[in-house]
Amino acid sequence: MNDPDVLIVGAGLAGLACGRELARRGVPFRILDAADGVGGRVRTDLVDGFRLDRGFQIYLTAYAEGRRVLDLPALDLKPFARGALVRFGGRFHRVADPRSEPLAAVASLFNAVGSPLDKAKLLKLYRDVRREAPDAPNPDRTTTEQLRAAGLGPKLVERLFRPFLGGVFLERELTTSARFFRFVFGAFAAGPGAVPALGMQAIPEQLAAGLPAGSVRLNAPVEAVADGAVSLAGGERLSARAVVVATDGTAAARLLGAAVPDPAWNGTVTLYYAADAAPLTEPILALDGEGRGPVNNVVVMSAAAPAYAPPGKALVAASVVGVPADGDGELDRRAREQLAEWFGPAVAGWKLLRAYRIPHALPAQPAGTLDPWQRPVRLRSGLYVCGDHRDTASIDGALTSGRRAAEAVAEDLARTS
Secondary structure: OOOOOOOEOOOOOHHHHHHHHHHOOOOOOEOOOOOOEEOOOOOOEOOEEEEEEOOOOOOOOOHHHHHHHOOOOHOEEEOOOOOEEEOOOOOOEEEEOOOHHHHHHHHHOOOOOHHHHHHHHHHHHHHHHHHOOOOOOOOEEHHHHHHHHHOOOHHHHHHHHHHHHHHHHHHOOOOOOHHHHHHHHHHHHHHEEEEOOOOHHHHHHHHHHOOOOOOOOOOOOOEEEEEEEEOOOOOOOOOOEEEEEEEEOOHHHHHHHHHHHOOOOEEEEEEEEEEOOOOOOOOOOOEOEEEEEEEEEEEEHHHOOHHHHOOOEEEEEEEOOOOOOOHHHHHHHHHHHHHHHHHHHHHHHEEEEEEEEEEEEEOOOOOOOOOOOOOOEEEEEEEEEEOOOOOOOOOHHHHHHHHHHHHHHHHHHHHOO
């Protein structure tokens, strides 16, 4: 491959999306990444025949940028149910989307999760969020304040929204920006969550497969960035007309200094279990509506995507909000104690495949963070930054920021040619 015009640091979703747009515009580039594979935080490991995403992740099928840049049919997306099972008072209560499960939705009007009036207000909230743009020019507030303004009662907030949104935001206080809430809730309202049949890593692999041959260089850690050049860990120096830093926010702050603030992070732990029989036979999220923890939500991955588990086995993902100080053994013990109350004594026979501790899972986006809705990707002509810390803390945000950076690079290169 000839010397590129652009060097992209990071082969996560943002870097790959940036490369995709540069390739579409005919701009030569090379992507550098320290890891042994593409994807950044979106990776999948094979363990004993099970596919383990590095932390429980889903793809929201309504993401606008994903629809634009991904071949969704080729990913063979496997959807989850558009509803949830809320654990409260020693049993599960189903909360169903009336558009996909009208009979179950009617039955759920009278369960313990919230009053019939609350559920009518919930349906109104669905409609309002879909009508109002998430970046509407009004003062930002916390998600808690948004839910209160919608008139939702404390039972519905505590038993449904706190665990559900806590699992999305990776924080249960719901101090996350209401703008981000409207964006995510609108996406859930417009389409189901899903996973690719062969794991979440299929998304970055599809992006990488569409790039020119030789454009991604792995096992190439970048130690320093300067105008028109990067330095690798072994001392090698590479030059180009433009450099794009497409790493996570903390790595970007290390490479770029004060120009990019180091974000606060929300973390998680995902415990993956192999089970002889699935505790839930449908691909539906089970939520801790009692707040007794440590597990916030559980889903049987193989109920949605059978290839996540070998034949005759089930893959259970149990997610914890935050990263507790407990070691894996103690966290596993506490999780099993909680889940045995949910699913019975069979939990004792589950095999812990792996515990993923991810302190840097999502950039925190408290109220005010998304004002403006998008942060600049051009630091100055020749130096750019992208990642989910520049847009929304989501797959869609990472893809969008990568495209925006590529557009800025192409405009500047064209002007200086």
